[in-house]
Amino acid sequence: MIWERAARAFWPLAGLLACFFAVFAFGGVAAMPVPGLLWLVGGALIALLAAAIWGGLRYRHVRETEAVERLDRTLPGRPLTALRDRAAIGGEGELWQAHLTQMQERAAVARAVRPDAGLTRRDPYALRLAALVALVMALIFGGTEQMGQGISALAATISRPAGQADGMASGPTWEGWAKPPDYTRRPTIYLNALPEGEMLTLPKGSVISFRLYDEESQVTQDIGAALGDEIRAGDITAEKSGTFEIAGRRFDVTILPDQPPVIRAGDSASRRADGRMVQPFEAEDDHGVVSAKALISLDIENVSRQYGLAAEPEPREAIALELPLPRSADPSRMSGQLVEDLSRHPWANLPVRLSLQAVDGIGQEGTAEPESMVLPGRRFFDPLAAALIEIRRDLLWSRENAKRSAEILRAVTWQPQGFVEEGLYLQLRGAVRILEAGPLDEAERDKLAEALWKAAVQLEDGGLADALERMKQAQEKLSEAIRNGASPDEVQRLMNELKEATDAYTQMLAEQGKADPAERFTKNQERQQITGDQIQQMMDEIQRLMNEGRMAEAQQLLEQFNRMMENLQVTNDGDPNGSSDGQGNRSMNGLADTLREQQRLSDEAFREMQEQFGQGEGESSGNSEELAQRQRELREELGQQRGLLPGEGTQQGDDARQRLDDAGRAMEDAEESLRNGDPGGAMQRQADAIQSMREGMRALGDMLGQDEQRRTGDDSDRGQEGSGSQSAAPEGEQRRSGQSDSRQGQSMLDPLGREQSSNGNVTTPDGRLAEGDIDPAARARSLLDEIRRRSGDQERPRAERDYLERLLDRF
Template structure:
């Protein structure tokens, strides 16, 4: 066998443990003298903390002392540990052999091998016998305790001074004081000024609800606000490096900077369950949120539509959770298709829209609409009507569809009745009856005695028939319908004076004011306006009655008129007395 080949190592029971204990003893003898100064440093610091020597120091001075102590401790540790090396296995084996006081180093002998190799049987046998004898000596190996030798290094026993100081300081402090330890390592810097937030939620004005203020000390309060409310306010954060943030269900809105440390925010709330205020990189406050939806309004007829000799009466009930802002009546000729598409388009030419008066922003409206629609081209025809209610958000609610016969004025003059018949035909089917109506107008024009040779009626019939025969556009149809009505009214009651028109206008204004529940001052003003118009009309009638021909004509006209279709001055006077 080659001389380089190793001989199997002979191991004794517990040998590895004994070598490990020897290594630990060597390490402790090297570390403990180095740890004692460090532990003494720590003991003196703890003693100083328990004696409350750091109390009352300026925060920056305290910080400087702590920094100096930390640097000193790190330097001391480096200085004492700079030349320390962990014991090797060879050193540990040598320490075990010295502790056991066994000569000739048996641990090394059992690991040696023949330098000349194992070719000579006699030499090999002698070598094996030698190794077995040395291995038997391994059983007597033993470890001795470590002996760092501090007494020889510290002859004055100064190492006990920090320990004594620590015991005395803890005794003086009345035991272990965690609060003084915390104060010793924490400079007493004044706390940063708190974040001051002044936030509120303003519901939309139409809801009539007061603002809701966000109290940082009451985060559990549920904020119940209508949809569309606006959260706004200011935050003072002089120590903040970044603007605060307002989070609604995680959706962040950054405050805008007003000045240094001053911020403001404004955001509309449409949904969410939680509001969070973040500043200085941390959550400052949190509130629960409940957004109240704004439902669409409702409206319905409360009674069937009523009609009398001159007016249309519609009673309805409308409601909304936050208030009605508008009510509109929409009417079409019977047979037209009703629905949102037909009744909501402002460009629909065959829809009559009437905005009904609404008092304030009431949540519930129970009202009656009365209007004289006898002059409308649809008078005397069947119509369909719907009501629409609108809230502040523009949401619309609609009623069911009602059908009724629109009342018409009863004309006593035969020519006036004929003109109204032509007007109805033109209204029912403008395209189909346009030529027939033009022919009818020419026929009446050719008989001047039927309209008492009134030049105004004659000129109106001539021009109107020519225009209608030549054009079929909407403008011509509408103008002809109005012309036929004006001519019929002229034949029925003569030329309408300014005084009569003033009376009718004042009456209608007063009626509208009553329906929208106007104030007493406005009502009184309109009543007086109607009184003045009536007085002017009566004076004009008195002047006309002085002319025998005019008086005879008026008496003949009165005999022809239907008393049920006449509103007299006494009727108006009674109405005014009832209002007052």
């Protein structure tokens, strides 16, 4: 009853207090002009005083008799009043005692009365609820900074003499910023903070922005063209050294010229085992290179013009390839590698000229001197395959070689018994008929060249591709049988077919590895290695899961097994190198690829969250299911890589496996969050997965480093027994030192698992922003300008524009 009477009397006062608090929390007081602020303070005090007086007059204290009466009215027969009664006639006999007993029983079940202030009748327009909403929003979204500003503004208004209220300045008469071009990665300079007389050194193309807050200030300059027609606010593009003056303050400006970029090729292009070209390059620029490309043209002067190359070549455009620009702590100097598969290009294995070009932020171009080289491509060692590739090259060189190519094909297919398989023989005879039928157009030539390439690859691989295809077909049949709930006999039969196809594929792969004449080119080939026993163990595990009826798990393991077999290099069971440093390096490379894919997936989840916010809460762009599927595939790939990690039984190896297990669980949680349409929750779990993967890779790297040290020590011990081997120990020390330095140079991570500068500085010693860092001043200004632009776009949803206006009011 006390609360009821207080609420009835003082709800207007509470509503006014809540509204005034919200005005302070959202910065409304600080935004009011001085005259309006004085009226606001006066009106608020009068309203609060009136509400307090009105409530005090209406409030009455609650007496005990009123409380008992309120409770008694809720009970049948009003037992509390009856218990205080006395019999008027007849005395207090048995009948009276029975009456009292009945009243006591009714009074014993009394419960507290539910309060009802009746505010709905007293406040039909629900003004109290509006004030409550304003208070809650202020507590959630308001800030102490805005309240402090409001209190400060109020205090300054009250303490300022009346005669000086209008004439006193409230801030600087001008503000200015010097923003270098984005590609220079230099921070924005706040001109008001510069000491008097300090020289302002800026890159060419910097933009000087100014804002004038009084009518007397002016800007004069001789450093470049002015942008825009605004008198009180505008921009100047700095093109030459000179001076400019703002509101009587002079600034001396020195413009730094922008030098064109320099690019050069590194070592000569090399050929990887898979036929890809690897071309190192280096690039330099005073502010960093923004794009680069490689142009490859035919070096006709150095081509041996004989046989099929004697004819005039058909014109072809130069090959244009974009160079990948790696991230570097020093953007003015970078190095990288161009890796491209040009094995199928008509110029493969022919002399070409390589020219590199680089472009900086303002479009200046730097070109390296052209270099002569042989365009790397795949080599074929089977005689018939090599002949087919030469015929293909001649046809792509010039269609005038059609007659000559037909004669060569007739020669290599003469008496094919025991030399050319029947299927291939029929294909080659069909090619002869096409070549002899008449002139070839470009489409027919390209189609024939593709057929010759496939035939040569089939001959070179010795049927390995067919064996792989048979194994994949067997796996697909078994997967379909598991999904459709086939009988155990049918599943077992398909399982036996898969085992036979797998055995044939691995045996052919092993035999090809022993007899491959191109073995010297496969030293750096990044392929998974696995022993025959490991393959059998995986097949046995699939069999066990099916026998236990765990078909879903068996199918998942079967899919992982199929992906693993597609990129397999079989090793002998007794080969110690099967799990040596080479396998460790391959595992490290595979984990690095998976880590990059996880980071890319996390970025896409972030964009998905942004799109959901833009569309309104609860709406999705429809991309979450695709992201979840990709997350699942990435988790399965990580599980496969974990099973192939070396160092089982060692501390570092077990630690690496544990970290990858943690990463797998985090990926699974992220997948579930994506399927539930919660990209925000998925991002957190993806960040956990990235961190766990990095820790696992660090443990694996420590293990490989210890193995390297042991091998170095063994080499040193063996070298001391012979002559000329005393340099082994110093080299080992150098390697260990390099590994230690690389570990010390590991970059730190941001909350999403991305790499950032390890020292946390915004700028490098030369005043340039570190790579990947953001200029805080420029970022703040650009964000504020973008918020203003979007808030003025009437085509945007009203809810979004209201949110942007609240951001503008706050910041």
